[in-house]
Each structure stands twice: as C-alpha cells, then as structure tokens.
Amino acid sequence: MPLSKRRVARSTGHGDRAKDKQEQLEAFTAGTTHVLTTSQGVQIPDNHNSLKAGARGPNLSEDFILREKITHFAHERIPERAVNARGCAAHGYFEVYRSMVQYTSAAFLQDPDIETPVFVRFSTLAGARGSADTVRDVRGFAVKFYTPEGNYDLVGNNMPVFFIQDAIKFPDLIHALKPEPHHDMPQAASAHDTFWDFASLMPETTHMLMWTMSDRALPRSLRMMEGFGVHAFRFVNARGSSCFVKFHWKPKLGVHGLAWDEAQKIAGKDPDFHRRDLWDAIESGNFPEWELGVQIVDAGKEDELGFDILDPTKLIPEAQVPVQIIGKLVLNRNPDNFFAETEQVAFHPGHLVPGIDFSNDPLLQGRLLAYTDAQLSRLGGANFHEIPINRSVCPMHNFQRDGMHRQTISKGRAAYEPNTLGNGMEFRVDGAAQGFQSHAEPMASPKIRGRSPSFDDHFSQATLFWSSQSAAEKEHIVAAFRFELCKVEVPEIRQRVVDNLAHVDLKLAARVAAPLGIQAPDPKAAAGRLGFREFRIPRKVDEDPSLRMTNQPGGSVKTRKIAILVADGVEAATVRRIQKDLSEAGAVCKILSSHLGTVSTSGGRQLVVEHTFATMPSVMFDAVLIPGGAPSAAALCGLGEAVHFVLEAYKHCKTICAVNEGAQLLGTLGFSHGKNPDLVAMPTPGVIIAESRKVLDGQVTQDFQAAIAQHRHWERLHIDAIPA
Numbered sequence: 001m002p003l004s005k006r007r008v009a010r011s012t013g014h015g016d017r018a019k020d021k022q023e024q025l026e027a028f029t030a031g032t033t034h035v036l037t038t039s040q041g042v043q044i045p046d047n048h049n050s051l052k053a054g055a056r057g058p059n060l061s062e063d064f065i066l067r068e069k070i071t072h073f074a075h076e077r078i079p080e081r082a083v084n085a086r087g088c089a090a091h092g093y094f095e096v097y098r099s100m101v102q103y104t105s106a107a108f109l110q111d112p113d114i115e116t117p118v119f120v121r122f123s124t125l126a127g128a129r130g131s132a133d134t135v136r137d138v139r140g141f142a143v144k145f146y147t148p149e150g151n152y153d154l155v156g157n158n159m160p161v162f163f164i165q166d167a168i169k170f171p172d173l174i175h176a177l178k179p180e181p182h183h184d185m186p187q188a189a190s191a192h193d194t195f196w197d198f199a200s201l202m203p204e205t206t207h208m209l210m211w212t213m214s215d216r217a218l219p220r221s222l223r224m225m226e227g228f229g230v231h232a233f234r235f236v237n238a239r240g241s242s243c244f245v246k247f248h249w250k251p252k253l254g255v256h257g258l259a260w261d262e263a264q265k266i267a268g269k270d271p272d273f274h275r276r277d278l279w280d281a282i283e284s285g286n287f288p289e290w291e292l293g294v295q296i297v298d299a300g301k302e303d304e305l306g307f308d309i310l311d312p313t314k315l316i317p318e319a320q321v322p323v324q325i326i327g328k329l330v331l332n333r334n335p336d337n338f339f340a341e342t343e344q345v346a347f348h349p350g351h352l353v354p355g356i357d358f359s360n361d362p363l364l365q366g367r368l369l370a371y372t373d374a375q376l377s378r379l380g381g382a383n384f385h386e387i388p389i390n391r392s393v394c395p396m397h398n399f400q401r402d403g404m405h406r407q408t409i410s411k412g413r414a415a416y417e418p419n420t421l422g423n424g425m426e427f428r429v430d431g432a433a434q435g436f437q438s439h440a441e442p443m444a445s446p447k448i449r450g451r452s453p454s455f456d457d458h459f460s461q462a463t464l465f466w467s468s469q470s471a472a473e474k475e476h477i478v479a480a481f482r483f484e485l486c487k488v489e490v491p492e493i494r495q496r497v498v499d500n501l502a503h504v505d506l507k508l509a510a511r512v513a514a515p516l517g518i519q520a521p522d523p524k525a526a527a528g529r530l531g532f533r534e535f536r537i538p539r540k541v542d543e544d545p546s547l548r549m550t551n552q553p554g555g556s557v558k559t560r561k562i563a564i565l566v567a568d569g570v571e572a573a574t575v576r577r578i579q580k581d582l583s584e585a586g587a588v589c590k591i592l593s594s595h596l597g598t599v600s601t602s603g604g605r606q607l608v609v610e611h612t613f614a615t616m617p618s619v620m621f622d623a624v625l626i627p628g629g630a631p632s633a634a635a636l637c638g639l640g641e642a643v644h645f646v647l648e649a650y651k652h653c654k655t656i657c658a659v660n661e662g663a664q665l666l667g668t669l670g671f672s673h674g675k676n677p678d679l680v681a682m683p684t685p686g687v688i689i690a691e692s693r694k695v696l697d698g699q700v701t702q703d704f705q706a707a708i709a710q711h712r713h714w715e716r717l718h719i720d721a722i723p724a
C-alpha cells in the first residue's frame with residue numbers, strides 16, 4: 001500500500017492500535033512531579049523525620065506516615081518466576097506484510113496497515129532473577145500481541161526444540177537444572193552433576209543439548225537471536241479448515257554468538273549486558289527488528305515430514321519446508337517501570353485468538369495447565385489480567401467476579417448467564433461466526449498413559465544439527481561439552497553422556513571424551529543401560545544451512561561497538577576519519593585510554609577519553625582500532641591493560657585494525673612485523689594493518705567495516721595459545 005495511504009490509514013487511527021495500548025498504559029502511569037502524600041493522599045510535611053516524643057525521645061506508634069512507608073517496603077518483593085526469572089522487556093508493534101486469510105482468520109494477520117501493539121520479554125531459563133545475562137542457556141522469547149480480538153501470546157524460545165517431549169517431566173528437568181538442593185549451587189549453570197545425570201538418562205534431551213552446547217546459547221545480543229514458537233500450532237481459517245504452523249522470528253541484525261570465554265567474563269564485568277544492550281539500542285533509536293516467518297504444513301501432509309510434527313524435540317528443517325516471511329516486529333519503547341511492566345507481565349501459551357489453535361503436542365498441552373497456576377502464585381490471585389500491562393486493548397466482559405485486588409466495578413445484579421436482569425445485554429457472542437472456535441479435530445483413541453512410538457527417534461535431528469555446523473561451530477560445541485562434563489564429579493555420568501553422544505556422531509563423542517578421563521564412547525553400552533530403542537527415522541535432509549550461525553546473511557556494523565585505544569601522541573586524523581565513517585554506518589565508537597579526561601594528539605590538540613581500559617574491557621566491544629602515532633603506540637605497548645585488551649580481543653576472534661605504529665601493539669601477540677609500519681596485511685582473518693594514507697582515502701574503513709560485519713573470525717588459528 002503506498003505510503004500516503006498507509007499514513008492516512010494511521011491518521012484515521014486505523015493503523016494506530018499501537019497507540020491504543022500506550023494510551024491505556026498512560027492512564028495508569030504516574031510521574032514524580034507531585035506533592036508528596038501518603039498512599040491515602042494525605043500531604044506529607046516532612047519525609048525525613050519520624051514522629052517522636054521530643055527531638056531525642058522515642059518514636060510514637062501513632063506515626064502512620066512512618067508505618068505505612070516501612071510496611072509497604074517490607075512487601076515490595078513478589079515471588080520470582082519459577083523459571084525464566086531473569087528477563088527484560090520492551091514495547092513495540094507488529095505489522096503483517098500481507099493478508100493470511102487463506103490460512104487463518106486471526107485479525108492481526110490480515111491488514112498490513114494495522115500496527116498491533118506488542119510487549120516482548122526475553123529471559124534466560126535457569127537463572128534466578130538477579131543472575132547474569134550472558135550465561136550459557138536457552139533464552140525465552142515471549143511476545144504478547146494486544147490484538148483487536150484479545151491478547152495473543154507466542155511464548156517461545158531462541159531455540160526451536162526443547163529438552164523433553166512430555167510436560168510431566170518439566171519439574172524433573174528444572175529440579176535437575178537449577179542449583180542443587182543441598183547447597184544451592186551453581187547459579188544459572190547446567191555444568192553440574194544433577195543436570196547431566198538427568199539429561200544422560202533422558203536420551204530425548206539430546207537434540208536440545210546440541211543447541212544449548214552451541215553458540216545459540218550465548219547470544220551476542222537479544223537483538224541478534226532468532227525466536228521460535230517451538231510447538232506445531234494450528235492456523236484455522238474462516239471456513240474452519242486448518243493447517244499446522246511453526247513460528248520463527250528472524251532478527252534483522254543476523255544471528256550472532258559470544259565466545260564462551262568472553263561470555264563468562266562479561267557475566268562478571270557487566271551481568272546486565274543483554275538488558276543494557278537492548279535498553280541502549282531502543283533509547284538511541286536503533287529499534288531492534290525481527291521478521292515473523294511461518295512454516296505451513298497442510299493437514300494430512302504432516303506424515304510426509306519423516307518425523308512426528310507433535311514431537312517438540314523435532315524441528316522442521318527449512319530445507320524441507322521453507323519459512324515464509326509474513327510480518328515484522330519492531331521494539332521501539334522501553335518500559336517506564338520494570339516491576340509494573342516486566343515483572344508483572346503474564347504470558348501464557350493458552351492466550352489464543354480466533355484463527356490460531358493448539359496442536360496435540362504433549363509438551364504444549366501440559367504447558368496449558370502451568371502458566372495460570374504460576375501467575376496466580378506470583379501475582380496475587382485471579383485478577384492479574386487487570387494489571388495494566390496484562391489488559392487487552394479490546395473490550396472484555398464476563399461474569400468472573402471478585403477475587404483479590406479486583407479493579408473492575410461490575411454494575412448490575414446479574415453475575416451469571418443466561419439472565420434477563422443484566423439490563424438485557426446478551427453477553428454471549430451471537431452464533432458460531434463470532435468468538436474463539438476450537439478446531440473440530442476428530443478424536444477417537446483409547447486413554448493411554450504412554451509415549452507415541454513415533455517420538456522414539458532421539459538422535460537423527462541431533463545428528464542433522466551437528467552435521468549442519470561449520471568447523472568452527474563444531475569446535476565450540478565440543479569445547480562446551482568438555483567444559484560442562486569436566487565440572488561433573490561423578491565419572492559414570494560423564495560416561496553416559498558421551499555414550500549417548502556416540503549415537504549422534506562417533507567423532508563428536510570421542511572428541512568430547514578425550515579430556516574426561518573415561519572410556520572411549522560405546523553406543524551399545526548406552527542403549528542397553530538406558531533402555532531406549534535405537535530407532536532412527538530416515539532423514540530427508542542431511543544438513544540444513546539455516547541451522548548454523550556462521551555465513552548467514554544480514555551481517556551489519558549497525559550498533560556494533562568499536563574500541564579506539566589511545567595515549568598521548570596519538571595520530572588523530574585517522575581516528576577522526578574512521579570514527580566518522582563507522583558512525584555514519586551506525587556503529588558506536590568509544591575512545592579508551594588508561595585515564596579519563598583527554599590525551600594530547602600528535603598535532604597538539606586534546607582528544608576526549610570516554611572510558612578507561614579498566615572499566616570498559618575488551619569484552620564490551622565487537623572490534624578494536626589501534627591508531628598510529630609512535631608515542632601513543634609505545635605507551636600502549638608498555639601498558640599491561642592495553643596489551644591485555646588487544647590479546648583478549650584477538651582471542652575472542654574480533655576484528656582488529658592497526659594503523660602505522662599501532663601495529664606494534666600486535667607485536668605482543670607474537671606477530672613478526674618489520675620495522676617499517678607499512679606492513680603487508682598479516683595472513684590472519686580479521687586483522688587489518690594499514691598505513692594512515694590509506695585510511696584517509698576511506699579504503700581501510702571499508703575493509704574494517706566488512707570485517708566487523710562478519711561478527712567474529714572464528715576460523716582464526718591458535719587462539720588457545722593466547723594468554724588472555
């Protein structure tokens with residue numbers, strides 16, 4: 001639709017649903033510019049002194065101002081989420097690119113001119129509310145759409161499969177994953193005995209373990225990770241016919257991960273790294289974007305997939321069923337209050353709208369029992385839907401009444417239906433045409449407490465994932481399993497894990513086993529011990545490029561952070577040129593030195609220093625620039641924290657650009673370099689050594705940008721030899 005029409009659509013409020021939600025929230029939003037009162041509205045004359053019997057006498061118990069304030073403070077914490085407790089969120093909007101009327105009647109998926117307000121919360125799974133962001137873990141990706149037909153929650157993760165097939169095992173999984181009950185350690189980590197004991201006895205976890213041991217579990221940014229609905233859902237169109245659908249969120253900035261050493265260090269240097277990154281991006285107008293994709297499987301075609309579409313440990317390879325891009329999600333406003341919005345938001349996979357329905361995925365079915373219960377216990381009773389962030393933007397009427405913190409004042413005598421005393425208003429929507437209709441799936445099976453044999457293939461897709469990884473990504477997966485299992489104290493648990501992995505790939509298992517001090521992996525041992533049957537469904541694809549993170553399209557320097565290391569005598573012209581070019585491309589450059597204030601440039605001017613090496617270490621950046629200027633380079637070479645900065649950035653496979661004498665700092669990495677600073681480029685991926693005259697003609701910045709856009713140079717060799 002031409003822009004002018006879209007603008008008209010918005011001006012008529014037709015496209016302004018995003019504003020509806022913001023206006024609704026504003027009605028509950030309080031600023032701070034008011035006269036101070038008690039919670040009862042009584043103005044407070046003095047907020048610094050308790051009421052006493054004389055200036056040096058005892059407090060008086062009648063001091064209702066003190067009592068109210070101190071009592072409220074004691075009740076300001078609520079139970080954190082049982083899982084996904086650590087999170088952050090943002091407001092935004094969703095717009096569909098084209099009508100999906102062929103597949104679904106859902107109103108928010110019909111009109112490209114409608115902006116549907118959303119609230120999105122990202123989270124880790126295992127850690128407590130105060131744990132670090134950059135731990136190795138799956139990330140929650142929960143989207144609440146405030147649609148004209150009610151709230152729709154797509155409560156997904158950044159991984160397309162899950163550990164278990166049946167929700168009945170969820171409490172066991174989480175008990176095994178969380179800190180161990182005898183000493184409440186370790187926090188936010190799977191690298192401990194109980195988790196791997198459980199996982200090694202549950203072969204169905206194997207595919208998800210490949211994902212959690214990959215760099216998918218270490219997002220560079222919440223803005224640079226995919227999202228998945230995980231389960232197969234149903235689209236239902238106006239005629240009542242349905243198809244299966246799997247949901248994907250594709251980030252505009254591509255999918256990128258941290259190096260594990262980097263992620264661990266960031267967890268210490270800035271535990272809020274991801275939430276700060278999201279907050280800063282939105283505050284600076286770099287609104288994160290994802291495209292919504294769907295994989296559609298027509299009813300009756302699911303048997304052709306080669307695995308059971310109801311099995312949540314299986315994904316549909318994009319090479320088998322392409323993802324159709326159908327819309328866009330933009331996050332463009334930070335919450336005004338973390339507790340009121342982010343902590344109190346209640347997501348539920350059971351919040352559906354007409355046109356979308358459940359499948360019989362046993363994990364999804366079990367989830368439908370869990371979320372309301374969890375919210376009842378942490379949001380204080382049955383009226384949490386009245387908390388502003390949870391309110392729908394469309395009218396809500398029913399005969400639910402009372403309960404703790406009830407806000408709605410329901411008028412009239414009739415709190416029941418049917419009725420004639422409810423001033424005649426017919427609460428029931430008229431006829432089948434309106435309202436949510438469950439898909440009329442025929443059911444004719446005997447009751448059974450069991451698992452479908454079609455769920456029994458626990459390894460084929462784990463092998464598919466492994467085979468689809470680049471060499472560097474395989475290195476990272478092996479290293480992750482080794483790290484985790486070296487933390488496991490009971491050798492038999494380590495043995496079971498590698499015996500399981502032998503069903504995925506024997507080389508993988510052997511490489512993992514090497515430093516673990518256990519027997520060579522033996523798949524037969526595992527099968528016998530664990531009782532599962534060795535059952536493999538013939539794979540339709542042997543590898544799927546969409547499963548790897550490297551060599552993906554979408555690399556960009558936008559919002560990437562570049563550290564520029566300086567000392568007195570720095571050659572400023574190249575700094576200014578590269579800084580200008582990178583900033584125009586959307587990157588964020590920061591000048592670092594050993595102290596704040598300024599450094600003197602070779603031209604005698606003062607260059608403002610923004611951060612010190614100590615407070616803004618290399619792990620906070622995506623790339624490093626070491627400008628020219630002999631005194632500056634010499635000073636940096638003599639500064640341990642500057643040398644460590646570059647060593648660490650190199651070890652984490654980041655792009656490094658050195659101009660003229662700046663290359664001397666690379667000498668600490670063991671690069672052999674001539675006396676003359678006009679070096680030929682080192683044969684090292686992502687390391688650019690240049691002369692200042694090339695910088696000034698813009699060529700170097702282009703090379704630097706191209707290297708940064710590749711995110712990391714994982715193919716860089718010998719990084720384990722780097723002492724950082």
Ligand code: HDD
Pocket residue numbers: 081082083084087121122123139140141142155156157161162166167168170229230231312345346347363366367370371372374375
């Ligand atoms: Fe869950 C929260 C995602 C399985 C029970 N879950 C929660 C959140 C996300 C997910 C993103 C945080 C929502 C927020 O930000 O407030 N959960 C998933 C996914 C799963 C999954 C993608 C599997 C594919 N979850 C799952 C199972 C159960 C639960 C099998 C229970 C049977 N999940 C919960 C919960 C939580 C929750 C305990 C904690 C807080 C809440 O619901 O409101 O009910």
